[in-house]
Amino acid sequence: MLEMTHRLDTFFKPKSIAVVGASSNTTKIGHAALKNILISDYDCKVYPINPHEEKILGEKCYKKLTDVPGKIDLVLISVPAKIVPDIMLDCVSKNVENIIIISSGFSEVGNHELEKRLEEIIKKSKMRVLGPNVMGYKNASIGLDASFVYGNPRKGNVALISQSGALGIGMIYLANNEFMGVSKIIGVGNKIDIDDDDLIDYFAQDPETKVVGLYIEAVKEGRTFMNSIKACDKPVLVVKAGRSRAGARATASHTGSMAGSDDIYSAAIKQAGGIRCRDIVELFDMAKALVGQPPLKGNKIGIVTNGGGLGILLTDACEENGLIIPKLSKKTHKKIDDILPDLISPNNPVDLSADAGFLRYELATSALLEDPNIDGVIVASVHGGYARPEEFTGAILKMIRERKLHEEYKKPIIATWVGGREYEDLVLDLKASGVPVYPSAWRTARTMVGLYLEGQRVKREKSK
Ligand code: ACO
Numbered sequence: 001m002l003e004m005t006h007r008l009d010t011f012f013k014p015k016s017i018a019v020v021g022a023s024s025n026t027t028k029i030g031h032a033a034l035k036n037i038l039i040s041d042y043d044c045k046v047y048p049i050n051p052h053e054e055k056i057l058g059e060k061c062y063k064k065l066t067d068v069p070g071k072i073d074l075v076l077i078s079v080p081a082k083i084v085p086d087i088m089l090d091c092v093s094k095n096v097e098n099i100i101i102i103s104s105g106f107s108e109v110g111n112h113e114l115e116k117r118l119e120e121i122i123k124k125s126k127m128r129v130l131g132p133n134v135m136g137y138k139n140a141s142i143g144l145d146a147s148f149v150y151g152n153p154r155k156g157n158v159a160l161i162s163q164s165g166a167l168g169i170g171m172i173y174l175a176n177n178e179f180m181g182v183s184k185i186i187g188v189g190n191k192i193d194i195d196d197d198d199l200i201d202y203f204a205q206d207p208e209t210k211v212v213g214l215y216i217e218a219v220k221e222g223r224t225f226m227n228s229i230k231a232c233d234k235p236v237l238v239v240k241a242g243r244s245r246a247g248a249r250a251t252a253s254h255t256g257s258m259a260g261s262d263d264i265y266s267a268a269i270k271q272a273g274g275i276r277c278r279d280i281v282e283l284f285d286m287a288k289a290l291v292g293q294p295p296l297k298g299n300k301i302g303i304v305t306n307g308g309g310l311g312i313l314l315t316d317a318c319e320e321n322g323l324i325i326p327k328l329s330k331k332t333h334k335k336i337d338d339i340l341p342d343l344i345s346p347n348n349p350v351d352l353s354a355d356a357g358f359l360r361y362e363l364a365t366s367a368l369l370e371d372p373n374i375d376g377v378i379v380a381s382v383h384g385g386y387a388r389p390e391e392f393t394g395a396i397l398k399m400i401r402e403r404k405l406h407e408e409y410k411k412p413i414i415a416t417w418v419g420g421r422e423y424e425d426l427v428l429d430l431k432a433s434g435v436p437v438y439p440s441a442w443r444t445a446r447t448m449v450g451l452y453l454e455g456q457r458v459k460r461e462k463s464k
Contacts, residue, residue: 008202011098014073021078022048030078033148041143065090074098081105101131134189135165141208156181157210158287159203179431183208197228204232213237217251229272236274273457286450289436293412295455298375302368303349306356307382311349317445335367354384361395369409376412383419393426416444
């Protein structure tokens, strides 16, 4: 375990990198991989390898790996599949510690024999190997891009593992759009060596990572996978694809994986303390909340809204997902009643009425947070035509960014809104400030479920 952690350290923070199949041809993947490393804001030695070139992108080029004078921590391989075993043998001779095999053409296209040859070479060596059939990784924590794809994630605290390269790239752009910061994002492809469990173990001890998110099509060693989730003292969010029969068929041709029984996956992830998410959007929704908000200690939710309909939708979505919207205690009722116009009597969901402004939002949310019978609060707004949206977003920014009420009360505050363009810029401000905010009652409730499941996991760990 200790040795493995150390080995992935040189994998994620290499002092020297070689690209085999580096090319001057700007359309080649080997060109893009080398360029991404060179333009990274990260200091390390870089060695292009190509038998026909003297220099690529201004860097001295070596004919083969074994010609490189110094030690090589990481090798990226971007040559046709049939040459890959020979390159790996060169890596063994050169005592290379880590390899990323970008090349495809292995088990995902039925070429199991060739993949087996790679596995045999790995077995006889001490190398750690990512792939084949991968994009590589982007280590946003240190600014290193060891992939061939475009897109720079915003630096943050969510580590993402994707069995699909293309989806991994999509996740980078979606994360940026959502202002969700990423520590590392990595494609695992056919997983002949470095597997999800190795990465969960690494991210569990990575100080830059607070939440781990995975997109998987299949796991190779179920028991090890579960043990890694169990041992990880951080939330682990899992999207497992191939739920349907046709979806399972598609995973076989994508990464050569057997999707397995979906119910068994669900039970295993739950038992290990992970959280299964429906899709990437749900994973991101939960990750954004888990990074900045405390987990829910219980399942009782308070809702503050300026629209009765939105309050009911939130109530339904919460209760359908096992959360409770309790009646207000007399004390809380009085506190909120005092700030509302005479004709309105508060309940939970608390309808602040359509003209609710900054102060009503702030005082009602504070009253709910003070209530021991409430574990977390949803602050909601619909553009009803009376109140200005800035009043709603301003109140949230004050409560979360300035007053940090979620930290003071150790209860999460998340937000939801229904409206059009006039809200969007304001909501972007919230997202940029790390406020978990969602455009639907269902997504908001599911995020609360994520915070609740994490609270349960923490409770179980403490009671051990
Ligand atoms: N050592 C070093 N370089 C070599 C060697 C060798 N032994 N032999 C050949 N080369 C050079 C070639 O001369 C070439 O350089 P050049 O452009 O200067 O001539 C370079 O290596 C690449 O070799 P090519 O034969 O030109 O191969 P090409 O670049 O067309 O394809 C690749 C290689 C990209 C690995 C391809 O086989 C492949 O697998 N593509 C798919 C990759 C992929 O999609 N992976 C999954 C990613 S996940 C996702 O979906 C994003």
